[in-house]
Amino acid sequence: MTTVIQTRNVSKRYKAVAAVDDLSIEFEEHRIHGLLGRNGAGKTTLMQLLTGQLFATSGQISVFGEEPVENADVLRRVCFIQEGQVYPDGFTPEHVLTVARGIHAGWDEETARYLVDVFELPTDRKIKKLSRGQLSAIGIIVGIASRAELTFFDEPYLGLDAVARKNFYDELLRDFSEHPRTIVISSHHIDEIAPLLETVTVIDSGKLMMRHEVEDLADAASSFSGTRAAIDEFAEYVDVLERTDVGGLSTIVVRGTVPRPVLERASELKLERQPASLQDLFVALTESARHERRARQNV
Amino acid sequence: MQRTGNVLRVHFADRKGTFLAPLIVLGIVVIVIGLIGAVATATGTDREALWEGMQYNGAVWALLGMGIGIGFATMGQHLSFALGMGITRREWVIGSGLMFVIMAASITAIVVIGKIIELATSGWGMGVRMFDTVHTGTGPWWQTAIQTFLIALAGMCFCAMIGSVWNRWGKTGLSWLGGVALILLVLVFGIGIIAPWEQVLRLLETLMGFGWGVWMSVLAGSTVVSAIVWAILTRRAEVR
Missing domain, CATH: 3.40.50.300 (P-loop containing nucleotide triphosphate hydrolases)
Structure with a gap:
């Protein structure tokens, strides 16, 4: 092309x-x-x-x-x-x-x-x-x-x-x-x-954060929801872009393809998995970048 | 050539605004001057004295001043639109320069025709005048044509040049330009105050003694310099 x-x-x-x-x-x-x-x-x-x-x-x-x-x-x-x-x-x-x-x-x-x-x-x-x-x-x-x-x-x-x-x-x-x-x-x-x-x-x-084919976006990020305790444990195995806690439930947006063993662990923890929407991915990426910038400024 | 035509299309798309506006301004001015003439006639004012006095009538600046608006709008409003449409800065300067010439010629035509009618009717039948004045020349029609054309063109080029300073350096550029103008003014007035009055008067007399041709050369030179600076600055001007 x-x-x-x-x-x-x-x-x-x-x-x-x-x-x-x-x-x-x-x-x-x-x-x-x-x-x-x-x-x-x-x-x-x-x-x-x-x-x-x-x-x-x-x-x-x-x-x-x-x-x-x-x-x-x-x-x-x-x-x-x-x-x-x-x-x-x-x-x-x-x-x-x-x-x-x-x-x-x-x-x-x-x-x-x-x-x-x-x-x-x-x-x-x-x-x-x-x-x-x-x-x-x-x-x-x-x-x-x-x-x-x-x-x-x-x-x-x-x-x-x-x-x-x-x-x-x-x-x-x-x-x-x-x-x-x-x-x-x-x-x-x-x-x-x-x-x-x-x-x-x-x-x-002004910097490039991500460039993807839309049809490959499912591989770019996924969203996992479950109890706060389960998410706390699962978050240690993956690259978390964004986390939302509401009451006892939590949702995380995870960057990239999740390896099969980690997915199996998600099943054991009874986490619900969904492909992240473009909007979710965008918000997660930009928020993550903002937190990183703020952290750098505070160092 | 077609690309230059595109620039002219941007400038002349609004034909009513471009060509009708000067005529409306002219109409209003003519009405006001006509009213002055009517009042003067009604009150028995000496017609020759009125004719003599009105050679300083500055009403024609309502037309000439349009060049200022055209020059600023060329860089302030039209440039961003034109660049968005895929016109290059070089094409913009060439096409806009051509537009300046067309507009200055149009204003000149109005003034010269007005002057010819004014002289033929002894001041519109009332001893008033607005075209045959010192501002556009009280000599033969061709002198008025050259003077009017140069004043209108100079106004457009000078204001486009200031507009290009804005496009190039924004407020900072305009501040610098204002600062330089202020320094020049202070210098001129400072010399006027400090120097002995006789010398200042002699200098003014010398300046006033220059012939029409010299002044027109100065005007033409200023126009060329403004146009060149405008073209150079526009080559690197950015959209604001």
């Missing part, structure tokens, strides 16, 4: 803060990739670096085999739907669609008009008078209708209600299946978006 995006030890620093820290990742073509992380994890900065909006402090970035910064050959194949995009004063959604139609070679006007109907977007109203959800709808319409070879959606659904979010997932998947291309989505609604994704990349404090 061809690699569309490749970064090698990329960092973006703002004085003492590293928004992206020594990050090496790859995204393959014709797949939907999830880029997950907490607020301030570096997702938007990474996307801005990949689309040449920001300059990396160090490291190498390759998009379609070339450095994206100031590279018209690369950027003409890319569409970036940015969270909180600022639109020029006086613009209406129709103006945005007019510009996008002229810029993106693969633009599909029929799809754009269909999506305007789906999201009930008032195309002639000034953008500054639109709701947050309607603003998100503009980005979603441009992102899907542009049919760019590489599309970045940065938190594309902010302000959208549950119905509109479902419409987004459905329409993106429908269009993607008819016109395969590479899509990178950052999101907070992890379990909602999980069925769309083929790979998941989790970053925290």
